[in-house]
Amino acid sequence: MSEVTGSPQAEVSVGEGFYERKATGLVRSISLKSGIYFNVITVGVMWSVFALTQIAGGFAGANPLITAILAVVLSIFPVLLYGLWTATVPRSGGDYVWIGRTFHPWLGLAANVNATIWYTLGNGLLAFLLAQEALPTFFGILSTVFNSTMFATWATDVASPGWSFGIGLAVLIACALLTQFVSMRQSMKVVFGFFLVTSLGLLICIFVLLFSSHSSFEHAVSSAGGSYQGVINAARAAGNQVGGSINIWECVLAIPPLYLALAYTVGAAYTGGELRRPQVTGIVAPLVAMLLVGVMIIIAFALIGSVIGFDFVRAATLLLGEENAAYPFSQSGFFFFVTTLTSSSPVLIAIAIAFLAAPISTILATVLFATRNLFAWSFDRMLPAPVSQVNPRTGTPVVAPVIVTIVSAIYLAFLAWGSPTFSEALGAIILGTTLSFIVTALAGIVFPWRRKDMYEAAGMRRTIGGIPAISVIAVAALVVYGIMFYSLLSQDALGSNTSSSIGAMIIVVVLSAILYPLAYFANRSRGVDVSLVGRELPPE
Amino acid sequence: MIGRRKKEPSQTVFFATDIHGSEVCFRKWLAARKAYGADVLVLGGDMTGKALIPIVEAGPDRWTAVIRGEERVAAGQEQLAALREAVGRMGYYALVISPDEKAELDADPVLLEKTFRRVMRESLEHWMQLADERLPEGFPAFAMLGNDDYPELAEVLSAGRAIQYGEEAIGELPGEIEIVSVGFSNPTPWDSPRELSEEDLEARIGAAAEKLRSPERAIFNLHCPPFDTNLDLAPALDSSLKPRAGMAGGVELAPVGSTAVRGAIERYQPMLGLHGHVHECSAGDKLGRTLCVNPGSNYMMGALKGALIEVGRSGEVRGWQMTEG
Numbered sequence: 116m117s118e119v120t121g122s123p124q125a126e127v128s129v130g131e132g133f134y135e136r137k138a139t140g141l142v143r144s145i146s147l148k149s150g151i152y153f154n155v156i157t158v159g160v161m162w163s164v165f166a167l168t169q170i171a172g173g174f175a176g177a178n179p180l181i182t183a184i185l186a187v188v189l190s191i192f193p194v195l196l197y198g199l200w201t202a203t204v205p206r207s208g209g210d211y212v213w214i215g216r217t218f219h220p221w222l223g224l225a226a227n228v229n230a231t232i233w234y235t236l237g238n239g240l241l242a243f244l245l246a247q248e249a250l251p252t253f254f255g256i257l258s259t260v261f262n263s264t265m266f267a268t269w270a271t272d273v274a275s276p277g278w279s280f281g282i283g284l285a286v287l288i289a290c291a292l293l294t295q296f297v298s299m300r301q302s303m304k305v306v307f308g309f310f311l312v313t314s315l316g317l318l319i320c321i322f323v324l325l326f327s328s329h330s331s332f333e334h335a336v337s338s339a340g341g342s343y344q345g346v347i348n349a350a351r352a353a354g355n356q357v358g359g360s361i362n363i364w365e366c367v368l369a370i371p372p373l374y375l376a377l378a379y380t381v382g383a384a385y386t387g388g389e390l391r392r393p394q395v396t397g398i399v400a401p402l403v404a405m406l407l408v409g410v411m412i413i414i415a416f417a418l419i420g421s422v423i424g425f426d427f428v429r430a431a432t433l434l435l436g437e438e439n440a441a442y443p444f445s446q447s448g449f450f451f452f453v454t455t456l457t458s459s460s461p462v463l464i465a466i467a468i469a470f471l472a473a474p475i476s477t478i479l480a481t482v483l484f485a486t487r488n489l490f491a492w493s494f495d496r497m498l499p500a501p502v503s504q505v506n507p508r509t510g511t512p513v514v515a516p517v518i519v520t521i522v523s524a525i526y527l528a529f530l531a532w533g534s535p536t537f538s539e540a541l542g543a544i545i546l547g548t549t550l551s552f553i554v555t556a557l558a559g560i561v562f563p564w565r566r567k568d569m570y571e572a573a574g575m576r577r578t579i580g581g582i583p584a585i586s587v588i589a590v591a592a593l594v595v596y597g598i599m600f601y602s603l604l605s606q607d608a609l610g611s612n613t614s615s616s617i618g619a620m621i622i623v624v625v626l627s628a629i630l631y632p633l634a635y636f637a638n639r640s641r642g643v644d645v646s647l648v649g650r651e652l653p654p655e
Numbered sequence: 656m657i658g659r660r661k662k663e664p665s666q667t668v669f670f671a672t673d674i675h676g677s678e679v680c681f682r683k684w685l686a687a688r689k690a691y692g693a694d695v696l697v698l699g700g701d702m703t704g705k706a707l708i709p710i711v712e713a714g715p716d717r718w719t720a721v722i723r724g725e726e727r728v729a730a731g732q733e734q735l736a737a738l739r740e741a742v743g744r745m746g747y748y749a750l751v752i753s754p755d756e757k758a759e760l761d762a763d764p765v766l767l768e769k770t771f772r773r774v775m776r777e778s779l780e781h782w783m784q785l786a787d788e789r790l791p792e793g794f795p796a797f798a799m800l801g802n803d804d805y806p807e808l809a810e811v812l813s814a815g816r817a818i819q820y821g822e823e824a825i826g827e828l829p830g831e832i833e834i835v836s837v838g839f840s841n842p843t844p845w846d847s848p849r850e851l852s853e854e855d856l857e858a859r860i861g862a863a864a865e866k867l868r869s870p871e872r873a874i875f876n877l878h879c880p881p882f883d884t885n886l887d888l889a890p891a892l893d894s895s896l897k898p899r900a901g902m903a904g905g906v907e908l909a910p911v912g913s914t915a916v917r918g919a920i921e922r923y924q925p926m927l928g929l930h931g932h933v934h935e936c937s938a939g940d941k942l943g944r945t946l947c948v949n950p951g952s953n954y955m956m957g958a959l960k961g962a963l964i965e966v967g968r969s970g971e972v973r974g975w976q977m978t979e980g
Contacts, residue, residue, distance in 0.1 A: 649978075
């Protein structure tokens with residue numbers, strides 16, 4: 116992630132457009148390549164995979180491929196907003212700093228805490244999915260490959276609440292221990308390893324789809340004892356709309372699960388102070404990362420549409436949810452459909468391992484990200500000082516990962532025994548984080564005027580039609596966030612408009628909002644005023 | 656504001672370091688007195704910049720410069736002033752020259768070094784004037800050179816009225832709290848201008864500390880951080896002085912602080928250690944009873960990283976926090 120600028124120099128030397136003298140050069144900075152890499156690996160490619168059945172199953176008029184293309188186009192604005200923020204105010208901390216400096220440190224902290232809590236809860240969901248979806252699929256494939264009843268039994272057993280919680284908790288603890296005792300560099304290597312396995316699996320899926328035909332999938336359905344057209348007809352007979360004309364507005368409303376994978380490719384924005392040439396890296400790195408992920412999603416969806424057919428995906432998702440016997444398989448979803456197209460054991464095992472690695476990669480990246488935030492709050496005295504305790508040998512946080520794990524584990528327990536739907540659990544996370552994004556966009560709109568001093572001193576001051584670019588893009592991003600927010604609150608298929616999701620959102624907002632006043636009064640008795648932490652010093 | 660609700664007499668020390676020629680950071684350091692309500696200002700070394708940006712005449716009333724790889728053009732005096740300011744904000748020195756002068760500098764390392772030294776001196780003299788104008792008579796403000804500053808610049812600091820050159824003598828804060836300053840570092844791979852062996856550094860710190868009336872009530876302003884703490888982690892270098900870097904996880908970190916500084920802190924146990932040198936390592940740590948702080952540096956962004964420390968008159972640290980203003 117980081118590289119070092121500076122090298123042994125003569126007493127003085129001539130560079131491109133500058134003269135350097137011999138001086139200490141130990142400054143870490145993140146290059147463009149590392150910025151792109153950081154942004155890509157911190158988002159879960161698997162979200163897009165889950166989005167396929169969510170879109171197809173939840174929105175009758177939405178075509179997943181068109182939805183994916185629209186998601187990529189619309190995500191340009193939120194991603195560009197974070198890029199422009201990074202270029203304009205390249206300080207480590209991201210929205211925590213930007214919102215804090217534009218409005219008030221209280222709001223900056225609240226928005227950052229809100230997002231971090233939801234990311235951390237997201238880890239609980241990922242750990243749950245690992246046990247509920249990934250492991251059963253993994254064992255299911257192993258049982259087919261090795262013709263083993265033991266693996267088939269395991270596939271069923273691991274999905275029970277007790278096993279789901281136990282396995283999920285073990286993964287969360289393992290990730291926390293890794294971040295506690297292994298250097299950041301090594302931890303990122305592990306994240307990269309899991310990301311590589313997932314990406315390889317996805318590429319294999321794409322190749323399997325490329326070399327498969329629609330008739331081969333129809334044959335696979337027949338072999339399982341069903342009928343391709345029969346599945347679609349059964350879904351229609353059950354009163355569902357399958358097929359028909361595409362409704363673009365419904366495609367837009369179906370974007371949120373995909374936007375979770377695309378608009379979140381902004382992880383490097385939080386390390387703004389370490390970016391080399393932030394005016395370039397800050398903007399280009401998240402855009403390229405988003406487009407890379409977006410193109411992968413579009414290719415995968417286009418192939419699924421061609422080989423499997425979106426009508427079948429929708430029918431399969433609906434019938435599986437209704438436990439209708441006309442659907443001959445016990446599972447649906449991107450990875451599963453691909454596994455029906457091949458009988459090659461190595462390919463099947465590779466796909467199974469990729470499915471297993473996907474949540475672990477994102478869990479680890481999120482633990483690193485969330486602990487970094489907790490560490491920053493503690494440093495700013497918003498949390499007790501021990502939270503920022505660091506292992507001097509590895510430079511890794513000691514206490515912060517424990518807090519992250521506890522929060523994730525609480526949500527994991529709720530998911531295991533509270534039985535919300537996957538859509539509900541995921542929708543609540545998107546809804547909650549979108550609130551923080553909205554505040555970031557509002558700050559972007561007013562920043563050049565509200566903090567004229569900072570804007571005048573900014574490294575990036577491009578304009579569009581005479582108006583600061585950051586404000587123009589922030590308005591566009593706000594429109595996108597607004598559409599997402601509206602969709603999440605109005606569309607039952609996304610599961611985020613239930614009373615429990617909205618209640619959870621309110622609870623997290625309240626928790627985020629009270630941290631600053633608590634810290635303010637707790638520190639005041641020691642003569643420390645936390646409002647000074649982010650106060651901009653006037654140079655004149 | 657720190658120190659506004661004092662039940663017992665105390666004072667607020669604002670410490671920043673490694674501003675490396677950034678005038679905007681220096682101005683912010685001066686402004687911290689009012690903005691943060693600081694009672695004492697300390698600047699911890701490495702005051703001078705590392706690079707000169709030539710702004711070259713490119714025609715009548717027209718100049719060009721390359722800043723961080725991007726060519727910038729200034730047309731007219733107003734744009735030239737803005738360009739100079741932009742260069743200064745990034746911690747570089749702007750040098751307006753003709754193409755012939757640039758060719759001379761490109762070809763003559765001796766002339767280039769002379770120019771460097773002249774520009775650094777002029778900049779520091781200007782800063783001392785700024786401080787004289789902006790700090791009230793008798794306000795306790797301390798600065799020192801770091802390992803990257805040329806030794807002859809000490810006389811510029813000594814000549815300032817408002818700022819006390821910390822390495823010259825023991826400084827005195829209200830409440831009979833003393834501050835001792837040593838800006839040398841242990842050896843670095845870059846062989847910078849003010850480096851000492853660990854033995855010599857130990858002797859220098861020891862000699863300065865022996866002048867203290869009560870070291871346990873003192874502040875040790877030592878540019879180099881103590882070895883193997885949260886304050887001194889920097890990228891590890893290989894035998895060819897390149898960082899051990901990899902795509903999937905950045906660089907290996909290793910402690911680069913001074914064993915002499917650590918030894919001095921452990922031996923004298925002052926109430927506070929103020930350190931810098933390692934820009935990316937913004938942290939606090941405890942060595943026995945001593946709180947050691949390195950606020951780090953973000954001078955290239957024009958942001959002043961600092962630490963506000965509430966110091967009791969009876970010689971104890973009551974509270975502290977990092978800032979980035």
